[in-house]
Amino acid sequence: MVEEVSPKSPIVKNCILAFLSGGAICTLGQAFRHWYLSMAMTEEECGLMVSVTLIGISAVLTALGIYGRLGKHCGAGTEVPITGFANSVVSPAIEFKKEGLVLGMAAKMFLIAGPVIVYGTLTSVIVGLIYFLLGR
Known part of the structure; x- marks a missing residue:
């Protein structure tokens, strides 16, 4: 009964949009990597700067309400x-x-990401212990 009244999901379209949007984000990251490498940064510094840049851009776009709208249209690809x-x-x-800086913003910041x-x-600790116990 639920399947009869539920709207049909355009799976192929959603997959293509997710592929393109996720690919665009990764391509942007690669472009930043090349740019930072051209500034004579080391690979480690470059990786750090690309991560910080992508985090900063997505945080600003989220604050402006743009990232959410992109997510509605592009789907899972924006969840790189x-x-x-x-x-x-x-x-x-x-x-x-x-609701305030402490009880509102700070308390709820990790509601989803927590x-x-x-x-x-926890998973990384368990995998690390297994790796240690196996002696590899």
Whole structure:
């Protein structure tokens, strides 16, 4: 019954948009990488600067309300890990800003991203222990 009344999802269109938007974000990151390398940065410095730049751009676009609109049209492609994570931290902070800096913005900032941080950290510790115990 639910399937009869639910709107049909354009799966092929959504996949193409996700591929193109995710590819565009990654291409932008690659362009920044080449730019930073042309400034005589090391590979490590370059990687750091690309990450910081992409996080900054996605945070600003989220604050301006642009990233959410891009997400509606482009779908999952905008959830490339680094930019999607920045969006998931900034959007609740902006949403709850009116409740105050401490109890609103600061308390709600990791509402969405918090579980990702907790379980990501826990998983990395478990994998590290397994790696250590196997002696590799």
